[in-house]
Each structure stands twice: as structure tokens, then as C-alpha cells.
Amino acid sequence: MCFLSFISLLFCSIVCFFFGLNMLLYNYSFFIEWEVVNLNSTGIFMTFLWDWMSLLFMSFVLLISSMVIYYSKEYMSEDYNINRFIMLVLMFVLSMMLLIISPNLISILLGWDGLGLVSYCLVIYFQNVKSFSAGMLTALSNRIGDVALLLAIAWMLNYGSWNYIFYLEMMKTDLEMMVIGSLVVLAAMTKSAQIPFSSWLPAAMAAPTPVSALVHSSTLVTAGVYLLIRFNILIEGTFITFVLLLLACLTMFMSGLGANFEFDLKKIIALSTLSQLGLMMSILSMGFPKLAFFHLLTHALFKALLFMSAGAIIHNMSNSQDIRFMGSLVVHMPLTVTCMSVANLALCGMPFLAGFYSKDMILEMVSMSYVNFFVFFLFFFSTGLTVMYSFRLVYYSLTGTLNCSSMHYLSDEGWVMLRGMMVLMFMSVLGGSMLNWLIFPSPSVIVLPMNLKMLTLFVCILGGLMGYLISNVSFYFVNKSLNMYLISYFSGSMWFMPYISTYGIINYPLNIGKLSYKGMDQGWSEYLxxxxxxxxxxxxxxxxxxxxxxxxxxxxxxxxxxxxxxxxxxxx
CATH class of the missing domain: 4.10.170 (p53, subunit A)
Structure with a gap:
């Protein structure tokens, strides 16, 4: 079943890519209406929108999911229920497909809820208390967005149809459309884990690593960004974009800071995903939807590769995820480490890799745009933090001496996993330049003074240097001091957001329930x-x-x- 699913998805990906390419070059799109049923002159229609954006995104999602399924053949080989796992992944991908091609809020909700439900099933796949807690946090956080979409559907009744694409341009100044825009932004913020809904994303790491590679690169977390790209006309220039810009920049900063104090390999990569989502949301709120879409696609490639490389390392390390037990992996697993290094460098924005084209253009557009100093500082400081935690990860896991048991057999023998990773490594090297030429055929003219032009490079070099220094033994005494411990505890716990969204929410109602139970149920109401x-x-x-x-x-x-x-x- 693995091989059949892999071949089908890969074939669909290639077909979607060439159709999308054709539509991009000739600038046309298809709007298809399918009459599902007609009862007493009342028709129920299913509508699909096929344009270059939906087809390109679909081709990337299908490519990554095909590689993930192929990779799972070896990674999940010891699982007796591997067919059930593959079926769940396919349902997940189909929900994402429905969301991508829907110009209708009802069918968007079907795909949106499908993603939420299947993600819950995947997060609790390894059945233990931690997975159940993480799955519940993921499901309930996403329910807020589902409710916002349901409210938006109710407000769309003012227009007589749920095909939002007909009304966006004409009705964008209406009060009803502003309310719908605000609700869509709320829904997108929950799905893309912006502050204050960020705590579910690292918790979702309880899922198997192939699922993490799919969820955190191109499906669940990017659904919110994609929805806002579609609704961009509606929110452009409104007050809600300023709020979104601030929250997205804070998310980017918070997750970059937290990743520098984390020791769980998958959690570091999850926080880096959160950081990149903040970057996409912030540039989108500044009025550059094409740029956000460009970074969405390039990020999907190298982030899936990064998770798959991390999964191969964890698989070889007998399911140990702590980077302090790693070290000298470059000697034992050279091919896996090569893939991981390419993904890491693409994430940092290394020139001529996939991430460079989108991140560099985003930062240069920020430098050109009319933004205040606080937002400007958060953008560049967060970029420095990205390079910082990437170099820290390299220092702990790839260099130095091996810190785990000498009985571990580390090797690059998993050729099925490696083949899946190598396809994505190839795309991580070439994908950025290819997409840059396709989406922006005429290059943007960006005129900046020399110091601003070199600022991105300077911030990256400084971030790499700081990442090396905080990992080095010479900073050991600083890490042991009380102030540093408090800072690391505050930053590493994502500014106490997981506590606020779990204990913080449940503690007071439980205490009130206890008092009312004691005072009323077992007290006065019992007596009277x-x-x-x-x-x-x-x-x-x-x-x-x-x-x-x-x-x-x-x-x-x-x-x-x-x-x-x-x-x-x-x-x-």
C-alpha cells in the first residue's frame, strides 16, 4: 500500500505542477461548478477553483506527502498497523486538497475540519498520556478557528452565496465583509499557531516523525496562511492587519528565542516552523501575498527535509530526541547529515538555496516598506535567532564527540529513507530559484543603501557566531547562573503560553467546581x-x-x- 500511494501521489504532483505552470504562463484559471443534487428546483453545488496558485501548492503538497509515505515504509516498518497510518496520512492530504481548491466557505470548512480531526488521530497515534494531552490541546485550539469559520459562514448569508470569491473585490468596504475578514483572520491565527494560540504546535510533536514532516511543512499549519492569501483583498489596509503584523512578529521572535533554550530535536524544528509561520503572516499583513506564498512553498521543501533528516537520526539513536546525547554524527551518518545541513542552511537563508530567495526578498521589502522601528527590529533580530538556533543544533548534534551509549549502531543504511530525503534535498537546492523565476518573472527593483543591503548578511553571521558561543563550554558558567536559568525557563516555555492554555484555563474552573460541589452539591443543596x-x-x-x-x-x-x-x- 505504501508503494502504490507513493506512486499515485507523485504522479498527481507532476501533473498538477505542469498544469499550474501552464496556467501561470498564460494567466488563466478554471472555475468549476458541479451540481451534486437537485431537489425541487433547489440545487446543491460543489465549486472548485483551479488557478496557478492552487495547482502549484497542490503539486508541492503531493510531492512532499509522496516522499513522506515512501519514507514511512522504513521508518514505520515495525508498526503492525502501518496501513492504517498510511490511510490517515492520505485522508489528511485529501482534506488539504479540498481546502486548497475551494472558493466556497462551506467546502473550506469541510477541508478545515478534516485537517483538525485527522491531525487529532495522528497526534494520538502513539497511545500514551502525553500524546492524548497533546492531541486534546491541538484539537481544542483548532476548534476556536472552526467556530470562527462557522460564524463567517453565518455572516455570508447576507450575500446569498458562500462563494466568497465573487464578493471580495466589490464588497470589501461593507461592515459585514469586515466582520467576515476579522473572523477569517482569527481562524487563520488558530490554525497557523500565532500568539496566543501557539502552544499546540510544539505539543503536536507527539505524532510520528513522518507526520510531523507533513504537518509542519505544507499542510495543517500552512492552511491558515493560505486562507489569508486568498482573503488578502478583504483585510488589506484595515486595522486588523496592524494587529496581525504585531502578533506575527511577536510569534516569530518568541519561537526563535525559545528554540535557543530547547534540547528536544523535534521541538527545536517545530519552533523554527512557528518562527517561519510568523514571518509569512507578517509579510502577508504588510500587503505582499505573493511573497508570502513564495516563502510558503520554499519553506515546505526544506522544512520537510529537516524533519525527515531528524527522523532518520532519531530512528538510528534508538528513539532518543535529546541533542545532548548526540554528537559527531557527521562521522557516522554522513549522507543524513548532508541532507540535514542543506535544510538547515536553506532555513538560515544561505545564498542560492531555496530559503535565500524568499527570505532575502522578504527582508529587503521590509527594509523598503513603511514600518516602525519595533517591527523592523523584530524582523531582523528573529532572522538572527534562526541562524543562532540552527548553528546551536549543528554544534550539539553534528560536531564534538558522541555522547550516547557506545552500543548504538549508527549508520546510513536506511536507503528507503535516504532516497526520500535526497529528492527533497534536490528540490531544496533548486526549488527557490525555479519558483523565483516562475512567480516573479520580472525581478522586483529593490534600491537600498549599502548598510541596509548588507544588514541581512551581517545579522546572519552574528547569529551564527552567537549560536556557537552559547553552545560552547566557555559559556557554561553563564548558563548555570540563576538569572540565565530564569531567562531560559521563561523563553524555553514559550513565555508560559502552554501553562496559560492548559493549567491556566482549567485551574480556576476546576477550583470553582470543587467549591461549588463542596458548598452546594454536598452542602446547602444537600441539606435543604x-x-x-x-x-x-x-x-x-x-x-x-x-x-x-x-x-x-x-x-x-x-x-x-x-x-x-x-x-x-x-x-x-
């Missing part, structure tokens, strides 16, 4: 309700019982009483 009725009935029944036990005495007493009364009455 069940117990009170019980005691009253019991006392009355005792009284009546005593009455019945002394029946003859009562008759005699009443007889004498009445006799005396009549006697007295007669004497009077």
Missing part, C-alpha cells in the same frame, strides 16, 4: 434538598407510626374527651 426531605419524611413517618401503634389508646382518649365535653355542655 435531599437530606432535608429525607429527615422530614422520616420524622413524619415515625409520628404516624407511633400514632398507629397506640391506636386503641387514642380511641379511648378521644371517647373520654368527647364524653367530658358533652357532660360539661349539658351542665351549662
Amino acid at each position: 434538598g435531599g437530606q432535608m426531605i429525607y429527615y422530614l419524611l422520616m420524622n413524619y413517618s415515625k409520628f404516624y407510626q407511633s400514632f398507629q401503634n397506640n391506636n386503641l389508646k387514642f380511641y379511648l382518649m378521644t371517647f373520654i374527651l368527647w364524653f367530658v365535653i358533652f357532660l360539661i355542655w349539658g351542665m351549662i
